[in-house]
Amino acid sequence: MTALVDACRHFATHVRLLADQLGAIELSDDDVELVHDAVHQVFTAAGLAAAVATGLQRHTGEQDCPHYNVLTDAEWALLAEGGRHERKAVYGCELQPGHPGAHAAHVQVLPGPDRFVWIRWDLRARELLTLPPCPAERADPHPDPRSPYADEPARCKLFEGHVGPHRY
Template sequence: MFSRAKSGYPLRMFECFENAGVARTWPQCGRQSSITASEHATLNGLPDRLGHVVPVAACELAAGHPGSHVAFVVAAEDGDHWWWLRWDARHRHLIRLDPCERTATDEDVPDDCLLPSGHHGPHSFEL
């Protein structure tokens, strides 16, 4: 399975574009939500966690997406399990989702989508 940490990708998807001069086709949603103390404790307790749990999650889907917001929060099991925060105005859940299996093939170097499987809208390599 593809691993963010093992691939050299940043552990936060939006960091892929920071100072990279990459033109985005669609703007990201970016809606933010603070990680609660309970969520933080749950995530910190995951086995073989990679990196630290961020205090604020930012939605990584394209702006104007339908449904809930979703943000990558941490990888565990040496990068094989990706944990996400999914939230809307009334609900929030920590969930383990596999990454999208789509890869951009129109570039010199293949680029994997770093969003969760089944996500709405464009792939991360299109953002």
């Protein structure tokens, strides 16, 4: 525990000093790309440490659960190929604020047959798993005729057996 706390302190001091130096010099487009990748790795590592150790929260407004998580490069590498979605920096919990049990965020849809990959976590555990979609459909007698999906039934965006109300 002390080792992690110390490492975070040193690391933060170091990154701040480097950021000061970086702010004072011209960066080429390639440099910007390199810095972006490096900072993303730092963000992911720090986010993962926090997610596993204490949980992560942000201000999201009252309609969203404030907990979020991140994926490591190694985790994403297994999910990128053939997946429908790009990687996100942050995966916010999609359940209702104040919900009981673990937090959950949708991460990827992998092909053949569709596999819906979620990240699910609480203060002590964190896992990537495939969950079938919630079968609920919105009962809407007056679909918006301007919507490109007007003919499609609106499916709940959550997984089967989720807590709380459906989310469309």
